[in-house]
Amino acid sequence: MTRTGPMPAEGMATDMSTPVQSEIDAEIGALHEAAAKAVAAGAPAEVHPRRDFAPYRSSVLRHPKNPLVALGDPDAVELSGPVFGVTDITELDSDLTRQHPGEPLGERITVTGRVLDRAGRPVRGQLVEIWQANASGRYAHQRDQHPAPLDPNFTGVGRCLTGDDGAYQFTTVKPGAYPWRNHLNAWRPAHIHFSLFGTAFGQRLITQMYFPGDPLFPYDPIFNSVTDERARQRLIAAYGHDLSRPEWSLGYRWDIVLDGPAATWTEAPEEDL
Amino acid sequence: MITPSQTAGPFFGYALPFAGGGEMAPAGHPDTLTVHGYVHDGAGQPVPDALLEFWQAAPDGSRTGVPGSLRRDPVTSAVIGRDGVGFTGFGRVPTDADGHWVLRTLPPPATAPYLAVCVFARGLQHHLFTRIYLGEPVGDPLLGGLPPHRRATLLAAGDGVGRYRFDVHLQGDEETVFLELS
Ligand SMILES: [Fe+2]
Numbered sequence: 014m015t016r017t018g019p020m021p022a023e024g025m026a027t028d029m030s031t032p033v034q035s036e037i038d039a040e041i042g043a044l045h046e047a048a049a050k051a052v053a054a055g056a057p058a059e060v061h062p063r064r065d066f067a068p069y070r071s072s073v074l075r076h077p078k079n080p081l082v083a084l085g086d087p088d089a090v091e092l093s094g095p096v097f098g099v100t101d102i103t104e105l106d107s108d109l110t111r112q113h114p115g116e117p118l119g120e121r122i123t124v125t126g127r128v129l130d131r132a133g134r135p136v137r138g139q140l141v142e143i144w145q146a147n148a149s150g151r152y153a154h155q156r157d158q159h160p161a162p163l164d165p166n167f168t169g170v171g172r173c174l175t176g177d178d179g180a181y182q183f184t185t186v187k188p189g190a191y192p193w194r195n196h197l198n199a200w201r202p203a204h205i206h207f208s209l210f211g212t213a214f215g216q217r218l219i220t221q222m223y224f225p226g227d228p229l230f231p232y233d234p235i236f237n238s239v240t241d242e243r244a245r246q247r248l249i250a251a252y253g254h255d256l257s258r259p260e261w262s263l264g265y266r267w268d269i270v271l272d273g274p275a276a277t278w279t280e281a282p283e284e285d286l
Numbered sequence: 287m288i289t290p291s292q293t294a295g296p297f298f299g300y301a302l303p304f305a306g307g308g309e310m311a312p313a314g315h316p317d318t319l320t321v322h323g324y325v326h327d328g329a330g331q332p333v334p335d336a337l338l339e340f341w342q343a344a345p346d347g348s349r350t351g352v353p354g355s356l357r358r359d360p361v362t363s364a365v366i367g368r369d370g371v372g373f374t375g376f377g378r379v380p381t382d383a384d385g386h387w388v389l390r391t392l393p394p395p396a397t398a399p400y401l402a403v404c405v406f407a408r409g410l411q412h413h414l415f416t417r418i419y420l421g422e423p424v425g426d427p428l429l430g431g432l433p434p435h436r437r438a439t440l441l442a443a444g445d446g447v448g449r450y451r452f453d454v455h456l457q458g459d460e461e462t463v464f465l466e467l468s
Contacts, residue, residue: 152297
Protein backbone atom coordinates (compact mmCIF):
# COMPACT_ATOMS: atom_id res chain seq x y z
CA MET A 14 0.00 0.00 0.00
CA THR A 15 1.31 3.44 -0.86
CA ARG A 16 0.99 6.41 1.40
CA THR A 17 1.07 9.93 0.14
CA GLY A 18 0.74 11.56 3.54
CA PRO A 19 2.87 11.34 6.64
CA MET A 20 3.02 8.19 8.70
CA PRO A 21 -0.18 7.72 10.64
CA ALA A 22 -0.06 7.49 14.39
CA GLU A 23 0.79 4.07 15.72
CA GLY A 24 -2.18 1.75 15.75
CA MET A 25 -4.24 3.92 13.44
CA ALA A 26 -6.46 2.15 10.98
CA THR A 27 -5.29 2.81 7.45
CA ASP A 28 -7.90 0.82 5.59
CA MET A 29 -10.16 2.29 2.94
CA SER A 30 -12.73 3.35 5.53
CA THR A 31 -10.42 5.97 7.03
CA PRO A 32 -11.35 9.21 5.32
CA VAL A 33 -8.70 11.59 4.12
CA GLN A 34 -8.69 15.35 4.72
CA SER A 35 -10.03 16.19 1.25
CA GLU A 36 -13.13 14.07 1.87
CA ILE A 37 -13.75 15.78 5.21
CA ASP A 38 -13.18 19.18 3.59
CA ALA A 39 -15.75 18.41 0.89
CA GLU A 40 -18.32 17.32 3.47
CA ILE A 41 -17.75 20.45 5.56
CA GLY A 42 -17.94 22.63 2.46
CA ALA A 43 -21.25 21.13 1.39
CA LEU A 44 -22.77 21.55 4.85
CA HIS A 45 -21.58 25.14 5.15
CA GLU A 46 -22.96 25.95 1.72
CA ALA A 47 -26.34 24.43 2.55
CA ALA A 48 -26.43 26.39 5.81
CA ALA A 49 -25.56 29.64 4.02
CA LYS A 50 -28.34 29.03 1.49
CA ALA A 51 -30.83 28.44 4.27
CA VAL A 52 -29.83 31.73 5.91
CA ALA A 53 -30.08 33.51 2.56
CA ALA A 54 -33.60 32.09 2.25
CA GLY A 55 -34.56 33.63 5.59
CA ALA A 56 -33.68 30.99 8.19
CA PRO A 57 -32.00 32.26 11.34
CA ALA A 58 -28.24 31.68 11.52
CA GLU A 59 -27.43 28.66 13.67
CA VAL A 60 -25.63 29.69 16.83
CA HIS A 61 -24.63 26.25 18.05
CA PRO A 62 -22.97 23.37 16.23
CA ARG A 63 -25.26 20.80 14.74
CA ARG A 64 -25.40 17.72 16.89
CA ASP A 65 -25.59 15.79 13.64
CA PHE A 66 -22.44 16.86 11.83
CA ALA A 67 -21.03 13.84 10.02
CA PRO A 68 -17.55 15.26 9.27
CA TYR A 69 -17.03 14.83 13.02
CA ARG A 70 -17.50 11.09 12.84
CA SER A 71 -18.17 10.50 16.52
CA SER A 72 -21.30 12.63 16.29
CA VAL A 73 -23.05 10.19 13.96
CA LEU A 74 -24.35 7.77 16.61
CA ARG A 75 -24.43 10.28 19.43
CA HIS A 76 -27.19 12.68 18.50
CA PRO A 77 -30.95 12.30 18.86
CA LYS A 78 -33.04 12.02 15.70
CA ASN A 79 -36.26 13.16 17.30
CA PRO A 80 -36.74 16.91 17.62
CA LEU A 81 -36.18 18.35 21.08
CA VAL A 82 -39.34 18.73 23.12
CA ALA A 83 -40.05 22.32 24.09
CA LEU A 84 -40.31 22.72 27.84
CA GLY A 85 -42.62 25.66 28.30
CA ASP A 86 -42.79 25.15 32.07
CA PRO A 87 -42.57 28.48 33.95
CA ASP A 88 -42.00 26.49 37.15
CA ALA A 89 -39.15 24.36 35.77
CA VAL A 90 -36.30 23.51 38.09
CA GLU A 91 -34.00 24.21 35.13
CA LEU A 92 -34.69 27.93 35.60
CA SER A 93 -32.64 27.80 38.79
CA GLY A 94 -29.23 26.24 39.13
CA PRO A 95 -26.35 25.14 41.31
CA VAL A 96 -24.22 27.64 43.19
CA PHE A 97 -20.56 27.50 44.10
CA GLY A 98 -18.49 29.38 46.60
CA VAL A 99 -15.13 29.94 48.20
CA THR A 100 -15.07 26.41 49.58
CA ASP A 101 -15.16 25.00 46.03
CA ILE A 102 -11.93 26.53 44.79
CA THR A 103 -8.45 27.25 46.06
CA GLU A 104 -6.28 30.19 45.17
CA LEU A 105 -3.90 28.14 43.00
CA ASP A 106 -6.68 26.77 40.82
CA SER A 107 -6.64 29.72 38.44
CA ASP A 108 -2.87 29.61 37.89
CA LEU A 109 -2.05 26.44 35.98
CA THR A 110 1.65 27.30 36.01
CA ARG A 111 1.90 27.10 39.82
CA GLN A 112 0.30 23.75 40.57
CA HIS A 113 3.57 21.77 40.63
CA PRO A 114 7.01 22.20 42.16
CA GLY A 115 8.50 23.44 38.89
CA GLU A 116 7.37 25.66 36.04
CA PRO A 117 5.75 24.13 32.98
CA LEU A 118 7.35 24.46 29.57
CA GLY A 119 5.66 26.64 27.01
CA GLU A 120 4.52 30.12 26.23
CA ARG A 121 3.06 31.67 29.41
CA ILE A 122 -0.29 33.33 28.76
CA THR A 123 -3.19 34.84 30.62
CA VAL A 124 -6.75 34.35 29.43
CA THR A 125 -9.36 36.74 30.76
CA GLY A 126 -12.88 37.80 29.91
CA ARG A 127 -16.40 38.08 31.21
CA VAL A 128 -19.24 35.61 31.48
CA LEU A 129 -22.51 37.26 30.48
CA ASP A 130 -26.10 36.17 30.02
CA ARG A 131 -28.17 36.74 26.89
CA ALA A 132 -29.15 40.19 28.08
CA GLY A 133 -25.51 41.16 28.59
CA ARG A 134 -25.69 41.02 32.36
CA PRO A 135 -22.64 39.66 34.21
CA VAL A 136 -22.88 36.17 35.65
CA ARG A 137 -21.55 36.73 39.18
CA GLY A 138 -19.77 34.30 41.48
CA GLN A 139 -20.18 31.34 39.17
CA LEU A 140 -17.84 28.47 38.48
CA VAL A 141 -15.58 28.51 35.42
CA GLU A 142 -13.55 25.37 34.73
CA ILE A 143 -10.91 24.83 32.05
CA TRP A 144 -8.79 21.95 30.81
CA GLN A 145 -6.21 21.80 28.08
CA ALA A 146 -3.25 20.00 26.52
CA ASN A 147 0.26 21.03 27.47
CA ALA A 148 2.53 23.09 25.22
CA SER A 149 3.44 19.96 23.26
CA GLY A 150 -0.18 19.09 22.55
CA ARG A 151 -0.49 16.27 25.10
CA TYR A 152 -3.20 15.86 27.72
CA ALA A 153 -2.42 14.46 31.15
CA HIS A 154 -5.02 11.79 30.37
CA GLN A 155 -4.29 8.10 30.00
CA ARG A 156 -6.31 7.89 26.81
CA ASP A 157 -4.15 10.49 25.08
CA GLN A 158 -1.54 8.40 23.31
CA HIS A 159 -0.12 11.20 21.18
CA PRO A 160 3.65 10.58 21.29
CA ALA A 161 4.47 14.07 22.55
CA PRO A 162 6.04 14.59 25.96
CA LEU A 163 4.06 14.92 29.13
CA ASP A 164 5.14 17.81 31.31
CA PRO A 165 5.58 16.84 34.98
CA ASN A 166 4.93 20.46 35.89
CA PHE A 167 1.66 20.82 34.03
CA THR A 168 -1.68 19.14 34.57
CA GLY A 169 -3.83 21.51 32.55
CA VAL A 170 -6.85 21.90 34.84
CA GLY A 171 -8.08 25.22 36.22
CA ARG A 172 -11.04 26.63 38.11
CA CYS A 173 -12.19 30.03 39.29
CA LEU A 174 -15.28 31.95 40.31
CA THR A 175 -16.39 34.94 38.32
CA GLY A 176 -16.23 38.37 39.94
CA ASP A 177 -19.04 40.88 40.37
CA ASP A 178 -18.49 42.03 36.81
CA GLY A 179 -18.60 38.45 35.52
CA ALA A 180 -14.83 38.44 34.99
CA TYR A 181 -12.64 35.37 35.08
CA GLN A 182 -8.88 35.05 34.66
CA PHE A 183 -6.45 32.17 34.22
CA THR A 184 -2.69 32.01 33.91
CA THR A 185 -1.50 29.02 31.91
CA VAL A 186 0.67 28.05 28.94
CA LYS A 187 -0.50 28.08 25.36
CA PRO A 188 -1.66 24.56 24.46
CA GLY A 189 -0.20 22.80 21.45
CA ALA A 190 -2.15 21.48 18.50
CA TYR A 191 -2.66 17.72 18.64
CA PRO A 192 -3.54 14.86 16.30
CA TRP A 193 -6.69 12.79 16.57
CA ARG A 194 -8.18 9.93 14.64
CA ASN A 195 -11.27 11.39 13.05
CA HIS A 196 -9.61 11.03 9.67
CA LEU A 197 -6.12 10.59 8.29
CA ASN A 198 -3.83 13.44 9.33
CA ALA A 199 -6.47 15.08 11.52
CA TRP A 200 -5.16 17.82 13.83
CA ARG A 201 -7.07 19.92 16.33
CA PRO A 202 -6.28 23.64 16.36
CA ALA A 203 -4.90 24.74 19.72
CA HIS A 204 -7.76 25.22 22.16
CA ILE A 205 -8.72 25.45 25.81
CA HIS A 206 -11.87 23.64 26.95
CA PHE A 207 -14.22 25.82 29.03
CA SER A 208 -17.09 24.75 31.26
CA LEU A 209 -19.53 27.45 32.45
CA PHE A 210 -22.53 27.82 34.68
CA GLY A 211 -25.11 30.56 34.59
CA THR A 212 -27.70 31.37 37.20
CA ALA A 213 -29.96 28.71 35.67
CA PHE A 214 -29.10 25.09 34.95
CA GLY A 215 -30.56 25.73 31.49
CA GLN A 216 -27.68 28.13 30.76
CA ARG A 217 -25.05 25.43 31.16
CA LEU A 218 -22.30 25.53 28.54
CA ILE A 219 -19.21 23.54 27.64
CA THR A 220 -17.20 24.95 24.77
CA GLN A 221 -13.68 25.50 23.45
CA MET A 222 -11.67 28.69 23.09
CA TYR A 223 -9.32 28.99 20.11
CA PHE A 224 -6.37 31.27 19.36
CA PRO A 225 -6.37 33.89 16.60
CA GLY A 226 -4.82 33.07 13.26
CA ASP A 227 -4.59 29.31 13.71
CA PRO A 228 -3.80 27.72 10.32
CA LEU A 229 -5.69 24.56 11.29
CA PHE A 230 -9.14 26.20 11.41
CA PRO A 231 -10.22 25.22 7.88
CA TYR A 232 -9.41 21.56 8.46
CA ASP A 233 -11.10 20.95 11.80
CA PRO A 234 -14.59 19.41 11.74
CA ILE A 235 -15.25 20.32 15.38
CA PHE A 236 -14.57 24.04 14.93
CA ASN A 237 -16.48 23.93 11.63
CA SER A 238 -19.46 22.13 13.13
CA VAL A 239 -20.61 25.68 13.87
CA THR A 240 -21.91 26.41 10.38
CA ASP A 241 -22.25 30.18 10.75
CA GLU A 242 -19.01 32.06 10.13
CA ARG A 243 -19.77 34.85 12.59
CA ALA A 244 -20.66 32.35 15.29
CA ARG A 245 -17.38 30.50 14.68
CA GLN A 246 -15.50 33.75 15.13
CA ARG A 247 -16.98 34.04 18.59
CA LEU A 248 -15.00 30.95 19.61
CA ILE A 249 -11.70 32.72 18.93
CA ALA A 250 -10.03 34.79 21.63
CA ALA A 251 -8.49 38.16 20.79
CA TYR A 252 -4.86 38.86 21.46
CA GLY A 253 -4.74 41.80 23.89
CA HIS A 254 -1.46 43.62 23.99
CA ASP A 255 -2.78 45.59 26.96
CA LEU A 256 -3.10 42.25 28.78
CA SER A 257 0.45 41.16 28.06
CA ARG A 258 2.90 41.70 30.89
CA PRO A 259 6.41 42.90 30.09
CA GLU A 260 8.95 40.10 30.15
CA TRP A 261 6.35 37.73 31.58
CA SER A 262 3.24 36.68 29.62
CA LEU A 263 1.05 37.24 26.58
CA GLY A 264 -2.59 38.14 27.12
CA TYR A 265 -5.77 36.94 25.46
CA ARG A 266 -9.32 38.18 25.95
CA TRP A 267 -12.41 36.06 25.47
CA ASP A 268 -15.93 36.95 26.57
CA ILE A 269 -18.56 34.24 26.85
CA VAL A 270 -22.28 34.80 26.39
CA LEU A 271 -24.50 32.03 27.74
CA ASP A 272 -27.57 30.85 25.93
CA GLY A 273 -30.51 29.66 27.95
CA PRO A 274 -34.16 29.89 28.70
CA ALA A 275 -35.69 33.29 28.07
CA ALA A 276 -37.26 33.27 31.54
CA THR A 277 -33.80 33.64 33.05
CA TRP A 278 -33.18 36.96 31.41
CA THR A 279 -36.58 38.50 30.75
CA GLU A 280 -37.51 40.40 33.87
CA ALA A 281 -40.36 38.41 35.31
CA PRO A 282 -43.19 40.26 37.07
CA GLU A 283 -42.78 40.10 40.84
CA GLU A 284 -45.80 37.89 41.35
CA ASP A 285 -44.29 35.27 39.07
CA LEU A 286 -41.14 34.88 41.13
CA MET B 287 -23.87 37.19 20.29
CA ILE B 288 -24.24 33.84 22.07
CA THR B 289 -21.10 31.74 22.41
CA PRO B 290 -21.49 28.45 20.53
CA SER B 291 -21.14 25.11 22.28
CA GLN B 292 -18.32 22.69 21.45
CA THR B 293 -18.01 19.05 22.40
CA ALA B 294 -16.49 18.16 25.77
CA GLY B 295 -14.26 15.79 23.79
CA PRO B 296 -12.58 12.66 25.20
CA PHE B 297 -10.28 14.25 27.76
CA PHE B 298 -12.55 15.94 30.31
CA GLY B 299 -12.10 12.97 32.63
CA TYR B 300 -9.19 14.39 34.57
CA ALA B 301 -10.74 17.85 34.84
CA LEU B 302 -14.49 17.83 35.44
CA PRO B 303 -15.36 14.76 37.54
CA PHE B 304 -14.63 15.19 41.24
CA ALA B 305 -14.57 12.87 44.23
CA GLY B 306 -18.07 12.41 45.59
CA GLY B 307 -19.64 14.03 42.54
CA GLY B 308 -22.44 11.47 42.60
CA GLU B 309 -22.91 11.60 46.37
CA MET B 310 -25.53 14.32 46.59
CA ALA B 311 -27.16 12.81 49.68
CA PRO B 312 -25.35 13.35 52.97
CA ALA B 313 -23.57 10.13 53.94
CA GLY B 314 -25.86 7.80 55.82
CA HIS B 315 -29.01 9.87 55.29
CA PRO B 316 -31.96 7.51 55.81
CA ASP B 317 -33.88 8.87 52.80
CA THR B 318 -31.05 8.31 50.33
CA LEU B 319 -32.11 7.04 46.93
CA THR B 320 -29.80 5.38 44.44
CA VAL B 321 -30.42 6.27 40.81
CA HIS B 322 -28.30 4.52 38.21
CA GLY B 323 -28.24 3.50 34.58
CA TYR B 324 -26.36 3.35 31.32
CA VAL B 325 -25.78 5.75 28.48
CA HIS B 326 -26.18 4.18 25.03
CA ASP B 327 -25.43 5.39 21.52
CA GLY B 328 -27.52 4.84 18.41
CA ALA B 329 -26.02 1.38 17.87
CA GLY B 330 -26.99 0.36 21.39
CA GLN B 331 -23.37 0.46 22.51
CA PRO B 332 -22.48 1.87 25.92
CA VAL B 333 -20.96 5.35 25.96
CA PRO B 334 -17.94 5.22 28.27
CA ASP B 335 -17.00 8.88 27.86
CA ALA B 336 -20.17 10.71 28.84
CA LEU B 337 -20.61 13.11 31.73
CA LEU B 338 -23.95 13.52 33.44
CA GLU B 339 -24.87 16.47 35.58
CA PHE B 340 -27.86 16.63 37.87
CA TRP B 341 -29.76 19.49 39.43
CA GLN B 342 -32.83 19.15 41.60
CA ALA B 343 -34.90 20.87 44.22
CA ALA B 344 -34.12 19.97 47.83
CA PRO B 345 -36.60 17.73 49.69
CA ASP B 346 -38.02 20.86 51.37
CA GLY B 347 -38.77 22.35 47.95
CA SER B 348 -36.03 24.96 47.93
CA ARG B 349 -34.22 25.62 44.66
CA THR B 350 -31.48 27.91 45.80
CA GLY B 351 -28.88 25.18 46.36
CA VAL B 352 -25.85 25.75 48.55
CA PRO B 353 -22.16 25.88 47.64
CA GLY B 354 -19.78 23.09 48.51
CA SER B 355 -20.29 20.38 45.89
CA LEU B 356 -16.54 20.44 45.20
CA ARG B 357 -15.49 21.39 48.73
CA ARG B 358 -11.72 21.60 48.89
CA ASP B 359 -9.00 21.21 51.42
CA PRO B 360 -7.24 24.59 51.35
CA VAL B 361 -4.00 22.89 52.47
CA THR B 362 -3.69 20.12 49.88
CA SER B 363 -6.35 21.43 47.43
CA ALA B 364 -7.86 17.91 47.32
CA VAL B 365 -11.63 17.60 47.00
CA ILE B 366 -12.84 16.55 50.44
CA GLY B 367 -16.51 16.21 49.57
CA ARG B 368 -19.70 17.88 50.64
CA ASP B 369 -20.00 18.83 54.29
CA GLY B 370 -23.13 16.69 54.74
CA VAL B 371 -25.12 19.54 56.25
CA GLY B 372 -26.31 21.53 53.26
CA PHE B 373 -27.91 19.87 50.24
CA THR B 374 -26.13 21.37 47.22
CA GLY B 375 -28.65 20.01 44.70
CA PHE B 376 -25.87 19.43 42.20
CA GLY B 377 -24.23 16.20 41.10
CA ARG B 378 -21.75 15.29 38.40
CA VAL B 379 -20.93 11.74 37.35
CA PRO B 380 -18.85 10.42 34.45
CA THR B 381 -19.85 7.09 32.93
CA ASP B 382 -17.64 4.09 33.69
CA ALA B 383 -15.83 2.06 31.04
CA ASP B 384 -19.10 0.15 30.60
CA GLY B 385 -21.23 3.28 30.20
CA HIS B 386 -22.69 3.00 33.70
CA TRP B 387 -23.31 5.81 36.17
CA VAL B 388 -24.58 5.92 39.76
CA LEU B 389 -26.02 8.80 41.76
CA ARG B 390 -27.07 8.82 45.41
CA THR B 391 -29.42 11.63 46.28
CA LEU B 392 -32.40 12.68 48.35
CA PRO B 393 -35.91 12.51 46.96
CA PRO B 394 -37.02 15.64 45.12
CA PRO B 395 -40.17 17.31 46.45
CA ALA B 396 -43.65 16.66 45.10
CA THR B 397 -43.67 20.19 43.68
CA ALA B 398 -40.81 19.27 41.29
CA PRO B 399 -40.62 15.47 41.39
CA TYR B 400 -37.74 15.00 38.99
CA LEU B 401 -34.01 15.38 38.55
CA ALA B 402 -32.90 17.73 35.78
CA VAL B 403 -30.12 16.11 33.76
CA CYS B 404 -27.55 17.59 31.41
CA VAL B 405 -25.66 15.12 29.22
CA PHE B 406 -22.21 15.77 27.77
CA ALA B 407 -20.08 13.31 25.78
CA ARG B 408 -17.32 12.97 23.28
CA GLY B 409 -19.06 13.17 19.91
CA LEU B 410 -21.94 15.20 21.34
CA GLN B 411 -21.43 18.71 20.09
CA HIS B 412 -24.01 20.45 22.22
CA HIS B 413 -25.21 19.09 25.54
CA LEU B 414 -28.66 17.57 25.93
CA PHE B 415 -31.16 18.18 28.71
CA THR B 416 -33.55 15.56 29.97
CA ARG B 417 -35.39 14.74 33.20
CA ILE B 418 -35.58 11.71 35.45
CA TYR B 419 -39.02 11.35 37.01
CA LEU B 420 -39.14 9.14 40.07
CA GLY B 421 -42.74 8.06 39.68
CA GLU B 422 -45.35 9.50 37.35
CA PRO B 423 -46.91 12.66 38.79
CA VAL B 424 -50.49 13.47 37.82
CA GLY B 425 -50.93 16.58 35.71
CA ASP B 426 -47.28 17.13 34.84
CA PRO B 427 -47.27 19.44 31.81
CA LEU B 428 -44.25 17.83 30.16
CA LEU B 429 -45.23 14.19 30.62
CA GLY B 430 -48.86 14.91 29.74
CA GLY B 431 -47.87 16.20 26.32
CA LEU B 432 -45.93 13.11 25.29
CA PRO B 433 -47.16 9.89 23.68
CA PRO B 434 -46.79 6.88 26.02
CA HIS B 435 -43.67 5.36 24.44
CA ARG B 436 -41.86 8.69 24.58
CA ARG B 437 -43.12 9.50 28.06
CA ALA B 438 -41.72 6.18 29.28
CA THR B 439 -38.18 7.33 28.48
CA LEU B 440 -38.40 9.93 31.25
CA LEU B 441 -39.69 7.60 33.96
CA ALA B 442 -37.16 5.87 36.19
CA ALA B 443 -37.93 2.20 36.77
CA GLY B 444 -38.06 0.77 40.28
CA ASP B 445 -35.00 -1.41 40.79
CA GLY B 446 -35.28 -2.65 44.36
CA VAL B 447 -35.81 -0.85 47.63
CA GLY B 448 -34.71 2.76 47.36
CA ARG B 449 -33.18 2.17 43.95
CA TYR B 450 -34.14 3.39 40.49
CA ARG B 451 -32.85 2.62 37.01
CA PHE B 452 -32.71 5.23 34.24
CA ASP B 453 -30.95 4.67 30.92
CA VAL B 454 -30.11 7.44 28.50
CA HIS B 455 -30.40 6.53 24.81
CA LEU B 456 -28.80 9.24 22.71
CA GLN B 457 -30.36 7.79 19.55
CA GLY B 458 -32.40 4.79 18.39
CA ASP B 459 -35.75 3.11 18.98
CA GLU B 460 -35.68 3.92 22.67
CA GLU B 461 -34.26 7.40 22.18
CA THR B 462 -34.67 9.49 25.32
CA VAL B 463 -36.82 12.61 25.20
CA PHE B 464 -34.48 15.60 25.22
CA LEU B 465 -35.68 19.06 26.09
CA GLU B 466 -35.51 22.50 24.60
CA LEU B 467 -35.55 25.06 27.40
CA SER B 468 -37.02 28.04 25.63
FE1 LIG C 1 -9.13 19.11 23.38
